[in-house]
Amino acid sequence: MLVGAVGSLGFMLYAARHQNSRILLLLFAAWVLSPFVAVVLANAVSQRWSVLTRATLNVTMLVITLGSLAIYGDVALGHTKAKIGAVFLMVPLAWWLLIAVLVPIAAFVSRGKTR
Numbered sequence: 001m002l003v004g005a006v007g008s009l010g011f012m013l014y015a016a017r018h019q020n021s022r023i024l025l026l027l028f029a030a031w032v033l034s035p036f037v038a039v040v041l042a043n044a045v046s047q048r049w050s051v052l053t054r055a056t057l058n059v060t061m062l063v064i065t066l067g068s069l070a071i072y073g074d075v076a077l078g079h080t081k082a083k084i085g086a087v088f089l090m091v092p093l094a095w096w097l098l099i100a101v102l103v104p105i106a107a108f109v110s111r112g113k114t115r
Helices: 002-015 022-044 051-076 084-110
Strands: none
Touching: 002 022, 002 051, 002 084, 022 051, 022 084, 051 084
């Protein structure tokens, strides 16, 4: 997760290298890092969760890390024509939705099963 977070932040800063607003950069940085922080905190409290829920969280962490690096790298290095700001706004939103859907579903499915 650390590599994904640092890499994502680095790609964001590189893509926004011509941006003069420090406040805007800070807000984007917080937004880009927020899914990483969320899953790391969830992982820290997941010791009492079911095996299925923890496995789902671990796969979600891997998807977020690899997906972020691939998408942000593609945008930062200019391989896509997408608007840079839109990508750095929508990708964290997509990760939040992924977390909000998958982890509760796994917890619901594993309810009543033994660890």
